[in-house]
Amino acid sequence: MTPLIAGNWKMNGSRAALAELDAIAAAAAATPGVEVAICPPFTLIERAVARQPGLLIGGQDCHAEPHGAFTGAVSAAMLAEAGARLAIVGHSERRRDQHETDAMVCAKAEAAMGAGLMTIICVGETEAARADGGTEAMVARQLRGSVPHSAGDHLVIAYEPIWAIGSGQTPTVEEVAGVHALIRRSLAGLLGETRAAMVRILYGGSVNAHNAAALLAAPHVDGALVGSASLTAADFVPIIEAAA
Numbered sequence: 001m002t003p004l005i006a007g008n009w010k011m012n013g014s015r016a017a018l019a020e021l022d023a024i025a026a027a028a029a030a031t032p033g034v035e036v037a038i039c040p041p042f043t044l045i046e047r048a049v050a051r052q053p054g055l056l057i058g059g060q061d062c063h064a065e066p067h068g069a070f071t072g073a074v075s076a077a078m079l080a081e082a083g084a085r086l087a088i089v090g091h092s093e094r095r096r097d098q099h100e101t102d103a104m105v106c107a108k109a110e111a112a113m114g115a116g117l118m119t120i121i122c123v124g125e126t127e128a129a130r131a132d133g134g135t136e137a138m139v140a141r142q143l144r145g146s147v148p149h150s151a152g153d154h155l156v157i158a159y160e161p162i163w164a165i166g167s168g169q170t171p172t173v174e175e176v177a178g179v180h181a182l183i184r185r186s187l188a189g190l191l192g193e194t195r196a197a198m199v200r201i202l203y204g205g206s207v208n209a210h211n212a213a214a215l216l217a218a219p220h221v222d223g224a225l226v227g228s229a230s231l232t233a234a235d236f237v238p239i240i241e242a243a244a
């Protein structure tokens with residue numbers, strides 16, 4: 001399986017920051033065995049695609065409906081028309097701040113796949129669930145609710161423990177391997193063994209140049225979803241290289 005290293009710029013970046021894509025694209029071209037994606041804010045997608053057409057450029061969200069009276073929202077088809085080839089849905093920051101439920105995330109994922117976009121569905125436990133030993137139950141429940149039954153090879157899952165995002169803390173490599181194995185088993189139950197085997201499962205949460213190699217070497221870790229360390233080529237390129 002080709003590893004995927006995806007950067008989520010969140011609400012960061014500017015036209016000037018797109019200059020970082022040049023060195024990122026060069027690193028991606030030099031490591032053909034690794035797929036590299038950047039998800040900038042919506043407003044930068046077209047320029048990012050124009051600047052580096054070889055990179056996979058994506059959106060950080062999409063609406064479940066194709067069009068209509070949804071002020072502030074962007075549909076999956078609009079992302080695709082802007083040149084995006086993937087979409088992140090169900091990021092924990094949107095589940096928290098926009099109150100997105102599993103059902104809403106599932107509808108967004110269906111819309112994104114319907115528009116032909118590679119679709120990264122994010123799951124991950126809260127700190128409280130982890131403290132109670134509830135990590136696997138929470139992740140399995142999110143998968144059951146968020147993964148469309150029709151999902152095929154466009155599907156990517158990102159396991160992002162909420163407490164690890166932006167905190168500098170990560171689970172141990174063994175813990176990550178355990179949750180990724182659970183995700184693979186859950187997907188097999190939802191989609192069947194054959195389709196589940198094709199789904200890339202990314203780890204996200206405080207991935208950096210120092211911890212990437214160990215995390216990416218864990219079983220069932222097929223790439224990374226990177227936040228702050230994707231904002232500059234200096235931080236992101238070593239993570240791409242660690243996946244090679």
Ligand SMILES: O=C(CO)COP(=O)(O)O
Nearest residue numbers: 008165166205206227228
């Ligand atoms: O939320 C994340 C990516 O989607 C992870 O963010 P950080 O890499 O900044 O912890």
